[in-house]
Amino acid sequence: MIELQNVSKEFDLRNESAFHALKNVSLSIRKGSIFGIIGRSGAGKSTLVRLINLLEIPTSGTVRVGGVDMTSLSPVELRVARRKIGMIFQGFNLLSSRSVADNVAFPLELEGRGSDEIKGRVSELLELVDLSGKKDEYPAQLSGGQKQRVGIARALAANPDILLCDEATSALDPQTTTEVLALLKEINRKLGLTVVLITHEMSVIKEICEEVVVLDRGEVVESGAVFQVFTRPQSPVTRALVAGVMNQEIPPHFAALDFLQEPEGDCGLLVRVSFLGDTAAEPIISGMVRRFGIDVNILYGAIDHIQGVPFGTLIVELSGNGSRNAALDYLKNLNLGLEVIGYVRRNLESSL
Numbered sequence: 638m639i640e641l642q643n644v645s646k647e648f649d650l651r652n653e654s655a656f657h658a659l660k661n662v663s664l665s666i667r668k669g670s671i672f673g674i675i676g677r678s679g680a681g682k683s684t685l686v687r688l689i690n691l692l693e694i695p696t697s698g699t700v701r702v703g704g705v706d707m708t709s710l711s712p713v714e715l716r717v718a719r720r721k722i723g724m725i726f727q728g729f730n731l732l733s734s735r736s737v738a739d740n741v742a743f744p745l746e747l748e749g750r751g752s753d754e755i756k757g758r759v760s761e762l763l764e765l766v767d768l769s770g771k772k773d774e775y776p777a778q779l780s781g782g783q784k785q786r787v788g789i790a791r792a793l794a795a796n797p798d799i800l801l802c803d804e805a806t807s808a809l810d811p812q813t814t815t816e817v818l819a820l821l822k823e824i825n826r827k828l829g830l831t832v833v834l835i836t837h838e839m840s841v842i843k844e845i846c847e848e849v850v851v852l853d854r855g856e857v858v859e860s861g862a863v864f865q866v867f868t869r870p871q872s873p874v875t876r877a878l879v880a881g882v883m884n885q886e887i888p889p890h891f892a893a894l895d896f897l898q899e900p901e902g903d904c905g906l907l908v909r910v911s912f913l914g915d916t917a918a919e920p921i922i923s924g925m926v927r928r929f930g931i932d933v934n935i936l937y938g939a940i941d942h943i944q945g946v947p948f949g950t951l952i953v954e955l956s957g958n959g960s961r962n963a964a965l966d967y968l969k970n971l972n973l974g975l976e977v978i979g980y981v982r983r984n985l986e987s988s989l
């Protein structure tokens with residue numbers, strides 16, 4: 638549905654130098670999916686989303702939407718193409734002197750639709766976003782969540798195929814964010830709309846996106862299925878973003894331990910095991926103890942959910958006389974996530 642290939646964007650600065658806001662960005666967004674773009678402030682997210690509807694013109698690279706090269710369109714063709722791309726914003730951008738219904742009607746008026754048609758369409762849209770009762774109120778009378786729902790209704794007025802959301806929930810409290818995200822998901826399902834969500838909040842991505850691209854200083858540093866990226870973050874930037882919303886990072890007191898260069902004497906081996914929900918941890922642990930004659934001491938455990946799928950982490954200490962390597966192989970063969978943290982002197986519990 639949306640294809641960016643090697644897209645770069647440079648802004649000319651006043652002192653005649655150029656600022657590279659996006660560098661060689663390639664991504665592909667499937668029709669009907671909910672796609673997330675995450676990055677810290679200044680990473681280039683808004684620039685990227687504005688390239689999709691060509692509010693920004695790429696310095697190089699191609700932007701295709703529905704198979705059409707957006708840069709090849711004439712101004713008239715571009716205006717038509719943009720109608721198929723709705724957009725919502727952090728600041729809602731509502732017209733304060735117009736009622737809720739007239740805000741939603743606005744894009745239809747610009748298109749020159751008849752007043753009966755507009756009336757019908759507006760009441761349909763307000764029903765969809767559950768604001769029929771507020772149609773005659775003004776933006777100032779609405780809560781943030783209601784304002785964003787008006788924004789969504791307005792963005793959907795022209796029946797777009799794509800909805801671009803630039804920090805659409807960033808001004809909302811967590812509860813309202815959840816409600817707006819649920820509405821976006823419902824719209825995505827009901828209308829088959831492709832949703833592109835731009836945010837600096839990892840919790841938003843975790844809640845509804847299927848795929849995600851991580852942007853840092855104008856470059857894609859990681860991309861893939863949300864579950865994959867959250868449970869196995871590869872880049873330091875992604876790790877830092879994920880750490881805020883997952884309980885899966887190794888707690889800091891483990892990182893502060895004195896690790897041994899080489900195993901010595903009666904030392905323990907610290908291992909981080911991660912598993913998907915339907916894998917029960919307990920039989921794995923007891924299996925290890927039985928088969929390999931080692932002691933397993935559970936030091937830390939956490940469980941998290943990504944769109945309903947549980948994901949757990951255990952930090953265990955393997956010690957005793959049995960074969961630790963065989964035990965590690967056993968874990969690997971069970972297809973569990975496995976990370977060897979290091980060897981530590983025993984009596985760990987008392988030092989934690």
Ligand SMILES: Nc1ncnc2c1ncn2[C@@H]1O[C@H](COP(=O)(O)OP(=O)(O)O)[C@@H](O)[C@H]1O
Nearest residue numbers: 648656658676677678679680681682683684685
């Ligand atoms: N029109 C512009 N002229 C010059 N620099 C810009 C312009 N628009 C954005 N930038 C710069 O590009 C970088 C990325 O901006 P933006 O895409 O808004 O980031 P994000 O949305 O991730 O916070 C920022 O450093 C910003 O200052």
Ligand SMILES: [Mg+2]
Nearest residue numbers: 682683684804
């Ligand atoms: Mg932005």
